[in-house]
Amino acid sequence: MPRTARNGSAPRFEPRPSQWSLRTRIVAVLAFTVIVLSGTIAAIGLTSLRSSLVDQLDSELHMLSSRVMFAVEPGSGPGEPGQSTGGSVDLGQIFDGPGASAGSILILANSAGVSGITLDSAFSVQSLSVEQLTAILSDWPDSASRDATPGDGLGGYRFLLEQRGDSTVVVGVPLAPVEQTISSLGVTMAIVAILGCLGLGSLAAWYIRHELRPLERVAATAESIARTPLERGAVDLERADAPGEGAATEVRRLVSGFNAMIDQVAQAFGARNASEEKVRRFVADASHELRTPLASIRGYSELTRRMSDDLPPDAVYALGRIESESVRMTSLVEDLLLLARIDEGQELELRPVALGELIADVVNDAAAAGPEHEWSADLPDGTVTISGDPGRLQQVLVNLLANARVHTPAGTRVTISLQELPDTVRIIVADTGPGIPEAFLPRLFERFTRDDSSRARATGSTGLGLAIVHAIVHAHHGTVGVRSAPGDTRFSVELPRSSPTPS
Ligand SMILES: Nc1ncnc2c1ncn2[C@@H]1O[C@H](COP(=O)(O)OP(=O)(O)OP(=O)(O)O)[C@@H](O)[C@H]1O
Ligand SMILES: [Mg+2]
Known part of the structure; x- marks a missing residue:
């Protein structure tokens, strides 16, 4: 009966984007899009807001400069050449009126020279230094208005220049309120964008996870089938x-x-x-x-x-x-x-098997069958007992010892040793015979495999002995391996101490 997969494998975060899961990729693309989109909207919005606030400042400056110009050139209406006062005027008095606020700057240049004042936070008039006048007036562009920083503790300003007769009036107001509005709006927009991005990212992650869950189960099932x-x-x-x-x-x-x-x-x-x-x-x-x-x-x-x-x-x-x-x-x-x-x-007929005794019996039989070989057993003190099928385990040892007898010349020394490991026991059958050709080793435990160049053919062997060893050891949930070089061939069988239900 086909079973049903229950669990999906938990996704791990991979630093390399090429290793990201589909979910991470979609969330990353969404987050990137939201960041770019909100950045662009914020940049365009803030730029146009600033320019409209500056336009507003410009129109206020226009009104202020018209009022100042009217005071300086009383005979001239807007756009008409007027009668110049032609001399020094009290700038503080001219400036005192609507349109001028704390921080506002007024500069008048006429035949009497260039002078400028500013209103401090207490609305008292302060004269501008020469450096400040130079910073404001030098390199004036072609347009009527400009941004400049007078220095000496005064920040960025918006200035407007108006010329009538021989009088030139420059009025300026600080840009700080505009910048403040822009920066606080920018911070608000950034916070909204970050929260939006996090919210959207979490929502998208949850939704994608929810939608992809069946696919994750398919992947987990496929992985489990692959195993x-x-x-x-x-x-x-x-x-x-x-x-x-x-x-x-x-x-x-x-x-x-x-x-x-x-x-x-x-x-x-x-x-x-x-x-x-x-x-x-x-x-x-x-x-x-x-x-x-x-x-x-x-x-x-x-x-x-x-x-x-x-x-x-x-x-x-x-x-x-x-x-x-x-x-x-x-x-x-x-x-x-x-x-x-x-x-x-x-089914294997599992029962406790005293391996030492089994090995001793098999070695004695082998010595009787092959008196021209030297036989020895290296067994630990005490009884080593495992759970196994005694008849089948004896068959394993008989086949290995028969090989050591049949496929090696007379005089070969054959040693069978038993080692105890924490959960398993290991039986090693070693001989000093000519060894097994290397190319032949990978197929050694397959059925009907025998080295035709060896004495196997002459001895009438069939090539099933080691296949039987392999099948019996696997039925006991054990492993069998071989290492061979001329003069040293070792078959190693590892068996669990207690064989679980046979496979
Ligand atoms: N100790 C060994 N020394 C050298 N060659 C060996 C040794 N054990 C096995 N071989 C080689 O491995 C081949 C396969 O061994 P296996 O026991 O499966 O079959 P066999 O001995 O030829 O026949 P069977 O055991 O069925 O009578 C042998 O033919 C022999 O060439
Ligand atoms: Mg054999």
Whole structure:
């Protein structure tokens, strides 16, 4: 039954934008757009507000300068040449009236010279210094008005120049109120923009997270499937959670398409497993059925050979061959049957196994079978017990020791040692034989693998011994490995102390 994915993987923040998730990218683009948009709106708004405030100042300055000019040139109306006072005038008196405020500046230049005054915060008249006059008047542009900073404690000003007759009047008011308005509005706009950006970002993050949740579950499911071993046996594939009714159409299509694909794949794996199962059953049944006729062939050939006195030598030789080949075939059939049973997942008969005793027995048997080799066992003090199937574990040791005997020349030293590790035990079968060619090592535990250049062919081996070792060790949830060099070949089997339910 396909299972359903429950959890998505928590997103981590990646400093590199190329590693960002879709959600982070969309939120970043939104935040960037909001920042650029509000910056542009603020810049345009503040610039136009400033220019309209300055226009307002200019019209106030116009009125002030007209009043001053009228006082200075009483005979002249606006735009008409008038009768100049032609001499010194009391600027303080002229300035005292509507339009002039604290900080306002008045400069009069005529035939009597250039003089300027300002009103301080208490509205008392202060004369402008020469430096201040120079700062205001020098480099006057073509236009009637300009911004300038007189200095000496006076900030930025807006000035307006009017000329009539031989009198030139310059009036100015501080720009500070305008700048203050602009900066406080700028701060307000910045705060609103930041809050807006944060609000929009959080809202967008929440919304995108909400909308993408089904996709995250699809990704988590796909990752979990990628971790599932699919090469053999029954495969239990997860399905992604179906998205809610409110999910976007694209998301629903993707999830349902993904689940349909998983169903298809699960079906295909099911079919594959069924066919593998059939093959395994067939091999097991065929091996089982072959045992009886093989035993008969062996028995009859042996019986007939015993009557060799009445037979010609060729017939005796042929019977000997029939007998030896039937022995070989029996062992092959037994091996195939064993592998088929392990593949079928036949239960191991788990019980406590005293490994030291098992190893000692197997080494004694091997020494009896191969007296030309040197055999030794290196066992720890005390009993080492694990939970396993004693018959199958004995088969592992028998196969490894048989290899060390069959595939090495006489005189080879074979040592089997047992080591205790915290959660596992390790059995090492080492020999001083010629070793296994390196190119051959990666396929060593596959079925029907044997080095044809070695003595394997001569000894009539089939190449199933190590495949059986591998299958039994894996059924015990253990591992098997090999390291080989001329003079030092080591097979290492690691088994858990307590075998869980067999696989
Ligand atoms: N200790 C060893 N020294 C050298 N070669 C080895 C050793 N163990 C295994 N081999 C090589 O690995 C091959 C595969 O071994 P495996 O036990 O699977 O099959 P086999 O011994 O040839 O046949 P079977 O064990 O089924 O009778 C052998 O044919 C041999 O070439
Ligand atoms: Mg072998």
